[in-house]
Amino acid sequence: MELRYIVPPEAEGQRLGMFLRTRGVTAGLIKSVKHRGEGFRADGTPLHTDQPVHTGQQITFTLPPEQETSVSAQPIPLEIAYEDDFAAVLDKPAGLAVHPTLNYPDHTLANGWIYHLKCQGKTGVFRPVNRIDKNTSGLVLCAQNAFAAPLLANGVQKCYLAIVQGKMPLGIGAVEAPIGRRGDSIIGRCVTAEGKYSLTEYTVLASDAQFSLLACIPRTGRTHQIRVHMAYIGHPLAGDTLYGGDTKEIARHALHCAVLRFAHPLTRNSIKVTSALPQDMLQLAQNHQLLDGWNWEEL
Structure with missing residues (x-):
């Protein structure tokens, strides 16, 4: 997935790293894009994080590939209340654990979500922003990628x-x-x-x-x-x-x-x-x- 930002006048001359941080991109993700991804570009030209950005430039970068997950894919029925490229909300029934634990190593919401991604031809990890007890029912917010995770966690x-x-x-x-x-x-x-x-x-x-x-x-x-x-x-x-x-x-x-x-x-x-x-x-x-x-x- 590629993210794009247009540099506004008030950000003129900011270093790229600072500009990205003000847009919610974490330091960890910036480092990952630099070392595991394809780097950053300004109007298609490579730009380092210590270089300035200028008004009207289009800053683009591609999210790095997801790390492999140890959670196995299992065909557990999911009720998806909301889903886009950045966030998903799952409606969990009572009796289903959110993620694998010592007592519940599989057949969890996480296993069902990995199976859902697999059916779409995608890879990814399960990133629940809020976690509810096994016997609590209702909505669980999940981040679809490393960019969305901290932004969702801070505002739910x-x-x-x-x-x-x-x-x-x-x-x-x-x-x-x-x-x-x-x-x-x-x-x-x-x-x-x-x-x-x-x-x-x-x-x-x-x-x-x-x-x-x-x-x-x-x-x-x-x-x-x-x-x-x-x-x-x-x-x-x-x-x-x-x-x-x-x-x-x-x-x-x-x-x-x-x-x-x-x-x-x-x-x-x-x-x-x-x-x-x-x-x-x-x-x-x-x-x-x-x-x-x-x-x-x-x-």
């Missing part, structure tokens, strides 16, 4: 829909409490003074005597953040047995990444992708009339 905003136990008052709220490991557990987390700063903002959209439906925006990215924070204030997620929820009406923790907003890496246009509630959460919400009185478009 996630909104989750959660069904928690107990009646909460309608309106906005926040939980600001540090999160760290729970004892010697590898998996479990808890609110602890020794933990890292964590902030979850939420809006209670609907509630009855037993459950409440929340839109949650994690302003920090701690492991199990929403699950821990909701349990901390006495409202564990329905189905979340790790943090005090029960499985009477849903078999997994009721958490779904429903909305992703991000700036496109190349155009910087704002993009919003949404995902409807999966069947298990939808059924729980319907059973308790939690879907009335709020506007999906406001999330």
Whole structure:
């Protein structure tokens, strides 16, 4: 893939390296283009990164070939909510791990994505920008190349829909409490003074005597953040047995990444992708009339 930039008047005389950095090209990618790629050109003429650029020049370079991945291609069904040459958003079902781990070495979202690329005659790696738990459903943003990855990582905003136990008052709220490991557990987390700063903002959209439906925006990215924070204030997620929820009406923790907003890496246009509630959460919400009185478009 070739990228092109026109030098504006305010960049007159900047060194090429600095000009590229102001356009979001990382130092690592610049180095890779120099040593593994075809270098940089100004109006078709080779240009070094320490040389100046001039108004009106067209700066071009080709992204270096992708490194080989150790993730095997496996025909796992994928629901692709958005895809272009720079970004993709995958709608992950509950029960599917995002990437291979010791416990889940294959049959993950990553394996399915590599298979998808292979079917298109492409090679590449799996670059998830946000990662969600195996039993959390919803949207996962992926970078399609090394140029897009850091730009997407710096600007993504996630909104989750959660069904928690107990009646909460309608309106906005926040939980600001540090999160760290729970004892010697590898998996479990808890609110602890020794933990890292964590902030979850939420809006209670609907509630009855037993459950409440929340839109949650994690302003920090701690492991199990929403699950821990909701349990901390006495409202564990329905189905979340790790943090005090029960499985009477849903078999997994009721958490779904429903909305992703991000700036496109190349155009910087704002993009919003949404995902409807999966069947298990939808059924729980319907059973308790939690879907009335709020506007999906406001999330």
